[in-house]
Amino acid sequence: MGVHSLTAVLRRYAPQSLKTKRTHAFSNQVIAFDASCHLNKFIYGEEVRPHRHVYGFYLMARYCQLHNITPIFVFDGAYRIAAKQLEHSRREKSRRKIQPSLDYERARSVRLASWTNAYRDLSDDAATRILEQLLTTTPPTRSAISYPSKETTPMTKAKTTMNESDTDRAKKVDDEVIEKQLVQLATDLNDALELAEDTEKYTRTVRGLSAREHAVMTSMIRDRIEDTDTALQDLQNDNQQMMSSLEKRSIRITQALRQECLEFLRTLGFICMTCEHHEAEAMCSELARQNITTATVTEDMDALVFGDAPILRYFFARNRPILEIDPVIAREQLHLTRDQFIDFCILSGTDFSGTIQGIGPIRALEYIQRYGSIEHILDDLSNTKYSPSDTFNYKLAREVRKTIHTNIHRY
Numbered sequence: 001m002g003v004h005s006l007t008a009v010l011r012r013y014a015p016q017s018l019k020t021k022r023t024h025a026f027s028n029q030v031i032a033f034d035a036s037c038h039l040n041k042f043i044y045g046e047e048v049r050p051h052r053h054v055y056g057f058y059l060m061a062r063y064c065q066l067h068n069i070t071p072i073f074v075f076d077g078a079y080r081i082a083a084k085q086l087e088h089s090r091r092e093k094s095r096r097k098i099q100p101s102l103d104y105e106r107a108r109s110v111r112l113a114s115w116t117n118a119y120r121d122l123s124d125d126a127a128t129r130i131l132e133q134l135l136t137t138t139p140p141t142r143s144a145i146s147y148p149s150k151e152t153t154p155m156t157k158a159k160t161t162m163n164e165s166d167t168d169r170a171k172k173v174d175d176e177v178i179e180k181q182l183v184q185l186a187t188d189l190n191d192a193l194e195l196a197e198d199t200e201k202y203t204r205t206v207r208g209l210s211a212r213e214h215a216v217m218t219s220m221i222r223d224r225i226e227d228t229d230t231a232l233q234d235l236q237n238d239n240q241q242m243m244s245s246l247e248k249r250s251i252r253i254t255q256a257l258r259q260e261c262l263e264f265l266r267t268l269g270f271i272c273m274t275c276e277h278h279e280a281e282a283m284c285s286e287l288a289r290q291n292i293t294t295a296t297v298t299e300d301m302d303a304l305v306f307g308d309a310p311i312l313r314y315f316f317a318r319n320r321p322i323l324e325i326d327p328v329i330a331r332e333q334l335h336l337t338r339d340q341f342i343d344f345c346i347l348s349g350t351d352f353s354g355t356i357q358g359i360g361p362i363r364a365l366e367y368i369q370r371y372g373s374i375e376h377i378l379d380d381l382s383n384t385k386y387s388p389s390d391t392f393n394y395k396l397a398r399e400v401r402k403t404i405h406t407n408i409h410r411y
């Protein structure tokens with residue numbers, strides 16, 4: 001979010017711009033809160049309450065009261081700026097993967113439970129055949145092998161005729177049923193691995209978990225090692241965490257959710273604002289410029305580019321001190337003017353523009369210090385391997401950061 005790796009660059013090249021502080025250091029101050037940033041944290045965080053977004057703001061507001069801090073909560077409005085279309089498109093592309101990935105993990109959960117129940121009584125001969133199935137380079141179709149039905153399974157027939165002398169035959173039937181189940185699971189796993197390669201549909205984490213699943217299943221069948229239970233349990237735990245995360249990410253943050261939080265805070269007597277056609281962090285910077293606030297609480301590093309007020313990260317984090325970042329000191333230590341600092345942030349990578357391929361934050365700083373502006377860098381890039389991406393629109397990104405609209409609605 002914000003400027004790519006900016007905190008790491010400042011730690012290395014402008015360490016005096018970063019300070020750790022405790023909450024009491026901000027007592028008796030008026031501080032702007034990037035409410036939209038925190039709404040994301042409350043919705044997608046660990047809290048499981050049904051109205052966790054409202055509850056999160058309640059806890060934050062009470063925390064401010066306990067430390068004698070006057071908060072001003074600034075929310076995004078219903079209309080977002082066109083310059084952020086690139087970021088919106090990226091997020092929408094990522095969002096389209098959530099439901100397919102969630103369905104995939106639910107299917108994996110069922111498959112892992114079936115592995116657990118079936119593999120323990122597997123014979124060595126059956127294990128060899130299933131291992132071949134797992135390692136096949138051309139997974140068979142799902143119709144190749146089917147689960148035994150309740151009406152036709154050998155186990156069902158065996159139960160109807162079993163007596164004292166049928167024990168050996170029943171054991172053989174059990175082995176056949178277990179083997180068929182595991183062969184089917186191996187087939188399903190191979191099919192799932194193939195599906196997960198669709199990068200447009202499934203997340204990278206899903207693919208990583210699938211590779212682990214295949215490795216654990218292969219180890220279970222091939223090595224028959226005792227500690228496979230631990231590996232399988234770890235895999236099941238990660239699968240459950242993944243499902244929980246995807247279920248939260250499937251929630252869309254709407255204007256209605258923002259309005260619920262705003263009205264709740266306003267009812268408690270707190271000042272709330274919304275800004276139309278701009279970003280909340282930009283409005284927070286404007287409040288500081290007008291000497292209404294002294295700092296901005298946000299995790300969005302873009303707030304450093306919009307103004308001169310310090311930003312406070314990790315303000316509401318457990319067991320972690322607040323990180324205060326001062327943009328004025330940062331620019332001084334980097335030996336950059338404000339305009340050059342803006343160009344450096346654009347080159348590093350932001351929500352408002354693409355980048356020049358091959359130029360990361362460190363090289364971006366070096367080039368801005370050497371050339372002074374993006375235009376001069378581009379003039380000298382013709383003989384290099386670096387080329388601007390199709391979405392590199394630095395002029396639009398500059399305009400966003402230099403123009404702060406004051407269309408603020410107070411509630």
